[in-house]
Amino acid sequence: MNSKTSELAHDFSPFLRIYKDGHVERLKGIEVVPPSLDPKTRVQSKDVVYSTEANLSSRLYLPENTTPTQKLPLLVYYHGGGFCVETAFSPCYHNHVNNLVAEANVIAVSVDYRRAPEHPLPVAYDDSWAALKWVASHAHGDGPEEWLNRHVDFGKVFLGGDSAGANIAHQLALRFGQERLEGIDNIKGIILVHPYFWGIEPIGNEERDPEKRKVIDGVWYFACPTTGGNDDPLINPLLDPKLATLGCNKVLVAVAGNDALRERGWYYCEELKKRGWRGKVEFVEANGENHVFHLENATCENAVTLLKKISSFINDD
Incomplete structure (x- = not known):
C-alpha cells in the first residue's frame, strides 16, 4: 500500500x-548537496564515515588558506529539524556551516544522525555521542581523518546546533560532564541557537493556548514515544537535577523574538546561573525574527549579527 x-x-x-x-x-x-569547494567562502568540505556499523557520516569543513600545521578551534555541529527532518547535507545546513567556518576560521564537523520516527530518541543522542567519540579519537594525531589530525586544537572544542540540534548539543555537554571522553579534556563552550526546549506548564510570556501548545507537545511525543511527557529532562532542562554539571566552560544561547521557544532559552540561561553552574552564560536575542530565521535568510542584518556573535564567542579567550 x-x-x-x-x-x-x-x-x-x-x-x-x-x-x-x-x-x-x-x-x-x-534535498541534499554534495561536499564542495564553496565558491563564495572558499571553504572546502568532504564527507567521512564516523560509524561503519550504522553507515553514518559527518561533513567536514576546512577554511581557506589553512597552513599544513595550523591548529584551529573545532566546532561539532548538530542540525535541527525536530529530530525528524533535515540532514547535515541539506542545502541550508551546508551553506550555514560554510558561513560559520569562514567567519570564525574554525574546523567544523557537521554530524548526520538517524531521525525519528524510524529511529526514535534516544538514537539521535547516541549517534551524536558516537560522532563526538570519533572526533576525540584524533586528539593524539593518529585518527583516521587527516584534517582533524593536522588542524584541530583539541583544547578548543565547541558543540553547537540549532533547534533540535541545540537540544542535542546541550545533552552531549551534560553527558560529557558525567562521563568525559578519552582525547578531549574539556569542552570550551556550547552554542545553542533557538534551542528546542519545552515543558508542560507555560513560563513567562510563553503561548498559553491549549490547542497551540498541543501541536508543539505532539512533536516531542512523536520523536520520543517512550518519554514520560514534556517535563522529561531531555526536553525540559529546567527540571533536570543534573543541569549544574554541564560539562563546558561557557554557553551562548541565541533566541528569536517571535519564536514560540524564546522563553525557554531565556529561562535556561537564568536557571544555569541559579543552579550554581560556574561557567559563563551569554544571551543574545534577534528582535522580530522567527525560529531559525538565519537559515532562511542568511544575509539579513540579524543573521549576519548572529554569525559574528558566534565567531567572537568561539575566538574570545
Missing part, C-alpha cells in the same frame, strides 16, 4: 506525514 491510498496517522505538515501503513513522507529537508 502506498501513501496515495493509505490513511494518514499523523500530519505534521509542512514537515512530514506518517501513514497508517508505516510510510513516512518527508515534506521538508529532503
